[in-house]
Amino acid sequence: MKFDLSEEQRLLTESVERLMLDSYGFGDRRKYGGEVPGFSEAMWERYAELGLLALPFSQEYGGFSGGPIETMIVMEAFGKSLILEPYLATVVLAGGLLRRGGNEAQKTELIPLIVNGRAKLAFAYAEPQSRYDLFHVETQAKKQGTFWALSGVKTLVLHGNVAGKIIVSARTAGGTREKNGIGLFLVDVHAPGLTRRPFLTQDGLRGAEIALENVRVDESNLIGDPEGAFPVISRVADEAVTALCAEAVGCFTKMQAITLGYLKTREQFGTKIGSFQVLQHRAVDMLVELEQSRSMTLYAAMMVGEDNAIERERAVSAAKVQIGRSSKAIGHQSIQLHGGIGMTMEYSIGHYFKRVVMIDTLFGDADHYLRRLAALGGLRSESIN
Incomplete structure (x- = not known):
């Protein structure tokens, strides 16, 4: 295998490391953590201006069609500065689910908003009993006419406190530990029946516990196969x-x-x-x-x-x-x-x-x-x- 970075990747490395060196010292991080969302909105806008939020997305949606190496470069630089912004939650997790599972309408609507820094998303996958098993899902999604009704509890939703929309994994069929029968649903945080309890994590980031009680989700907000996610x-x-x-x-x-x-x-x-x-x-x-x-x-x-x-x-x-x-x-x-x-x-x-x-x-x-x-x-x- 060849492990050398391309010229474009070296330029990306220099760009993001310079940004972190100039704007994200330990004192800066302390200040950003004291802002209302728990991170710097100004830095989030700078990530968008530099194209960091656009890296993994296809060019047809305003992205740069970058791959895992580009993400690795950005995340390593972010690790050096202990960033607080929801890059992992919005771009890597929720953005990844949209890239790999979303339909054309969902991608066209949401990915440009992520790229421009105007949308923050989160992925609600963990449950109190699931530990590390992504397929251990007790949250239920029941079909009722033209919509789905979601009920359950999701915990440790990274940056769920600031997300405008949350992608929720829920069981549509099968037993609680079956890999089949799981669907993904795009839920607005202001939907009736959804409550969230924000909290501060041990490492200074933010998260939320999400409770859903008969939250209605339209069919258009189903991501991919309702039983094959x-x-x-x-x-x-x-x-x-x-x-x-x-x-x-x-x-x-x-x-x-x-x-x-x-x-x-x-x-x-x-x-x-x-x-x-x-x-x-x-x-x-x-x-x-x-x-x-x-x-x-x-x-x-x-x-x-x-x-x-x-x-x-x-x-x-x-x-x-x-x-x-x-x-x-x-x-x-x-x-x-x-x-x-x-x-x-x-x-x-x-x-x-x-x-x-x-x-x-x-x-x-x-x-x-x-x-x-x-x-x-x-x-x-x-x-x-």
């Missing part, structure tokens, strides 16, 4: 996991750099602690974990577009396992090497640690994906030649 959900989830892995790599890069800088400046007994060999070894261990995570994430990004579901899931699972393990290894080292200051809210390293721990658990932790990888027969050598 799971393959689309699974594929978009793999794309989201790959994006999260890239964000984690950005976090790891910053954590390693901050820790190395601290070792070079912190003194004990008149000596910089970076001169201690045992601490140098620990810093090298962090770098090794970072490079392993970067390599696995790039591999996943190159494979996530595969139509072969088994090969795609193997690559994504292996990357998520590596990210989960590196989250603990790099996180523990960075906090310990900083000593007491690493645990304070005023210092950035603890915030990076919180974010990578959250990334580890989103869609499934390392143990979950290791079991998934084992069930797929492991990461076979012929799949990476």
